[in-house]
Amino acid sequence: MPYNIDSLRQACQASDANSEKTVYSTDASTIRGEALAVAWPTNIDELQKLMRIVSREKILITLRGGGTSLVGGASPINSMVIDMSKMNKIKAISTEEMFAIVEPGVVLDNLNEALSQFGLEFPIQPGSHAACTVGGIIATNAAGMLSQKYGKVDDWVAGLTIMDGTGKVFSMNNIEAKEIIGSEGCCAIIVEAKLKLNTKTYETSSDLFSFDNLSDMLGKLEELRMDKDVLAIEYINRPAAKFSELKNGEYLLVKYLGSKGKMKSAAGEDDGAWKIRENLYSILVEQGYERIEDPQVDAVHMMQFLEWLNKRGIPAYGHISSGILHPHFKRGQNELNEMFDFVKSVNGKLASEHGIGILKKKYAPFAFGQKIKQLKDKYDPLNLLNKGKII
8 A cells, every 4th residue: 555654644643654653553452464554634624635645645544642542443444543642722711601622632530630730530440541531432332330321422411523434523412423432443534522510429439349259249239220329330249259358258349429338439439349449450351351242232131141140150340230241261262252152142242341452353243334334334434533443
């Protein structure tokens, strides 16, 4: 694929040095591709100039934010990487109307740090909140541990400004934006987002419930789902618990608004139990369980799924109140494909919040693939954006 690095540099900072290409050849998934070059636009004008060159020269591009994708969403496939992290301005914060206007490269934790000065917060908190960017969480329609109370990103986007594959810019209201949210950068580039905000939650408390059996655990789960003060419900199964500081058993970790729970939290800090939950990913990876999944199963089939995982000793945790779990597997573990078959057999989702990317491309639902094709026809007619992802 021909390109001229000097031509790209007329738009913004760009490089085709081997060291840069190596760094940008993978993301958190460790799926390694080939980066032809890397570009770092700092504003919409630079990005637009870059995209005009890209469309003229028919250069494939891969979009990248914080590089936290676990499915190869930011791993290039013989393409140029556009790193959006330098478009990181918080343009406006309205305390009266409770919204913020931000660029896509704003890191989520940095956004909430800025909002905290006004007693506000953006309440979607995926596990990668310290590194992930606003553009990335919109592109994957992220959820996170507070999904019990606050849902997913698409509930909190009031509008988007996007750029298509030829450099044209469009403004979208909240309804129009829904077709772009979750499309993993395959159809358009998010250049600005208007986000709804929430009053910051200062006083929280938690409970850690342990159970000898799944039946009692699921009974307690139904009770907690009805509690309006519950902010989060996280599940840790028996195989995962044995790798942490927890004793043998099934666990529900619950966060409340207010002082209802036995474990109190200082402002902006979580107690030790939540640190255990946040560290589980790293702990399991260190134990050789490197492959994390994100299936979603409805309440009717949850007992069957949890029994299936426990019987095979597969460590798992997750946002069980939303039906989302994160089983971990070792490389080449046969049970991974067996789990895919099981989830499909109960009409569950194989990708609920991490995206599809490269890793789960062959499992992408047909209807979703057709939607992406229609959006690409509309916004990316040259098929340059994140080619090889999802479809």
